[in-house]
Amino acid sequence: MAEKYYAGIDVGSHSTEAVIIDDNKQQLSFSIIDTGLDGNAAAENALNLALAKIGINRENLNGIVATGYGRANVTNAGKQVTEITCHATGAHHIFPQAGTVIDMGGQDSKVIHIDENGQLVDFVMNDKCAAGTGRFLEVMAKRLGSDLDQFGNLALLSEQAVPISNTCTVFAESEVVSLLAKNHPRDQIIRGLHQAIVDRIWAQSQTVGIHGAVIMTGGVALNQGVIQLLEDKLKCELLVPPQPQIVGALGAALIAHRNFR
Amino acid sequence: MADQNFKSEPNRIQYLNEQKAQGRYLLGVFPALYPREILWALNILPVEIWDPPGTAVLANKHLQPYICPIVRNGLELILRGETDIVDGFLFPHTCDSLQNLASIVNDHLELNKPVFSFYHPKMPYTAATQKFYRAQLEILINQLTSIFSPIDTDRLTECLRLSHEIGRQLNKIFKLQRTNQLSFSNSEYYPILRQGEFLWPEDYLKLLNEITAGETIPSKPDTAIVLSGILPNPVEILSLLDKLNVKVAADDLLNNQRRFYLPQSKFSNPLDALTEAYLKRPPCSTIGTPISERLNHLIKLAIGSKAKGVVFLIPKFCEPELFDLPQLKQGLQKAGISSLVIETELNCGLTGQLTTRLEAFIEMLGN
Ligand SMILES: Nc1ncnc2c1ncn2[C@@H]1O[C@H](COP(=O)(O)OP(=O)(O)OP(=O)(O)O)[C@@H](O)[C@H]1O
Ligand code: SF4
Ligand SMILES: [Mg+2]
Numbered sequence: 001m002a003e004k005y006y007a008g009i010d011v012g013s014h015s016t017e018a019v020i021i022d023d024n025k026q027q028l029s030f031s032i033i034d035t036g037l038d039g040n041a042a043a044e045n046a047l048n049l050a051l052a053k054i055g056i057n058r059e060n061l062n063g064i065v066a067t068g069y070g071r072a073n074v075t076n077a078g079k080q081v082t083e084i085t086c087h088a089t090g091a092h093h094i095f096p097q098a099g100t101v102i103d104m105g106g107q108d109s110k111v112i113h114i115d116e117n118g119q120l121v122d123f124v125m126n127d128k129c130a131a132g133t134g135r136f137l138e139v140m141a142k143r144l145g146s147d148l149d150q151f152g153n154l155a156l157l158s159e160q161a162v163p164i165s166n167t168c169t170v171f172a173e174s175e176v177v178s179l180l181a182k183n184h185p186r187d188q189i190i191r192g193l194h195q196a197i198v199d200r201i202w203a204q205s206q207t208v209g210i211h212g213a214v215i216m217t218g219g220v221a222l223n224q225g226v227i228q229l230l231e232d233k234l235k236c237e238l239l240v241p242p243q244p245q246i247v248g249a250l251g252a253a254l255i256a257h258r259n260f261r
Numbered sequence: 262m263a264d265q266n267f268k269s270e271p272n273r274i275q276y277l278n279e280q281k282a283q284g285r286y287l288l289g290v291f292p293a294l295y296p297r298e299i300l301w302a303l304n305i306l307p308v309e310i311w312d313p314p315g316t317a318v319l320a321n322k323h324l325q326p327y328i329c330p331i332v333r334n335g336l337e338l339i340l341r342g343e344t345d346i347v348d349g350f351l352f353p354h355t356c357d358s359l360q361n362l363a364s365i366v367n368d369h370l371e372l373n374k375p376v377f378s379f380y381h382p383k384m385p386y387t388a389a390t391q392k393f394y395r396a397q398l399e400i401l402i403n404q405l406t407s408i409f410s411p412i413d414t415d416r417l418t419e420c421l422r423l424s425h426e427i428g429r430q431l432n433k434i435f436k437l438q439r440t441n442q443l444s445f446s447n448s449e450y451y452p453i454l455r456q457g458e459f460l461w462p463e464d465y466l467k468l469l470n471e472i473t474a475g476e477t478i479p480s481k482p483d484t485a486i487v488l489s490g491i492l493p494n495p496v497e498i499l500s501l502l503d504k505l506n507v508k509v510a511a512d513d514l515l516n517n518q519r520r521f522y523l524p525q526s527k528f529s530n531p532l533d534a535l536t537e538a539y540l541k542r543p544p545c546s547t548i549g550t551p552i553s554e555r556l557n558h559l560i561k562l563a564i565g566s567k568a569k570g571v572v573f574l575i576p577k578f579c580e581p582e583l584f585d586l587p588q589l590k591q592g593l594q595k596a597g598i599s600s601l602v603i604e605t606e607l608n609c610g611l612t613g614q615l616t617t618r619l620e621a622f623i624e625m626l627g628n
Contacts, residue, residue: 108617
């Protein structure tokens, strides 16, 4: 009998990921691309990329689950599930000891409390605006002339932080401009920005509480500055999967496995 | 179902004009608790102002950005001249924001319309509370009669009976809805009930009678929830719940069942009966019910309706509700009931985040 495969696609506001797993829930392949303007096209492209890497055809897929902010528009998915459930499922699969999942993406940040089976117990998610999310870091990195993948490390160069009072992306940007004009050191401003984001996610985490091992997922988990400052603030170690961005898509693939076997 | 007509809401402005043409006075009433029976008895139709459509622009001149949208949209409605049809306003003493709105309307807008306040007592109730409330009823009657028609005691008695009958029918509908014996979706159910915010009591009662007299078609939702908070907005939330096959099995909304009460059908004195009914109201943040009491009430609602979770719909910056919420959430969780707080504008549609939060909550309840 032919091998069965399952796909999960996470259409995020920033990037789209696809993950393929086999019948034993082994991850075989993944892809990460920019979402761009057309979420459905991004989903198609990400899926084709992940399939091509392992030379599998679309017909070999037993089921596809879509998640992420663009999930409703993924036409070839058999089921849509929110990224909150998917990140919980993916994180539990990688770290069965997970009790708390912090997912920081481009426009959303979520703190998810899960039980020993990876099921949701409670969660919080930011409101409409992009204050304190990955987008905020992108805008600030650009404003301060840094590459995104170096931005977090710059935050760790200085022991001191210039306090930033605004996490609203628009206001914080003008605050940064005036701090630069007052000759505050760039590293200290960068640390201050990271501290502001960490304070915000910390406050969010307090409403559901921190339970068990804490897993960090989403693209912001690639930012060493956020990881280290958040570990200091939470006074615990954060477990970060090797590819934190694909955890939602992995969770979606696992849910496809559960639903379409 | 019986006559499908009640599903289509009458044109509000046309209805109000017809009422006026019949010689009735119209009073714009802001949320939430007021003795509507007294208004009816004075030939005054209360037209409640909860969630006027549109976005506030003019109102921002008078209000800080952190004032709730009920107050903001209500003021906007007045400033746009869309309340010209009413003969005055009534502001129950619900919260500080509404209190301040009453002074803006009264002192600064030069509308040339009377503005009334209704001061209802807050908890904890003492020995003097009953007397105080009864006195407030008399003050309101005196103020209204000095401007509108004199009160007809027989009609007041009749209005209490109408109110009792409306309460009885609503109770029946709540029960049918809770036990899945009504085929109404959430997005049909609320607009029908909310017609009580502007219909003359006899018309409203007729509508409710039509519903309860119709044959009942059972519905089979996957998940039942309790809806709490202030009012069922943005309305798109109700369609999303329908799409997810979730039923609002019990409701603790200020604008719906939390205002619900059943005055006695037999009484010797209407004002005493109204006072007694007020003191027996369900727990509410706007009357300062101790959180423990409200928590017990919510737990009872959830258990009684087999609801798996509670969704709180809170207008942004609604202080009375927001202060109680952390403890309510915690208490519910201890009782094994999950809850979700949605703090929102009233007419903003569904954002991606809002959809995701609600869907994830329902996924969580389904586990
Ligand atoms: N190499 C990198 N180094 C540091 N940060 C990164 C890197 N790549 C991405 N990020 C951060 O991750 C964010 C995007 O995360 P992710 O891909 O998880 O978002 P998304 O799932 O598309 O968004 P959402 O879940 O909010 O819809 C970016 O805004 C950026 O801040
Ligand atoms: S929503 Fe809250 S703050 Fe606004 S009027 Fe009602 S009780 Fe007052
Ligand atoms: Mg994401």
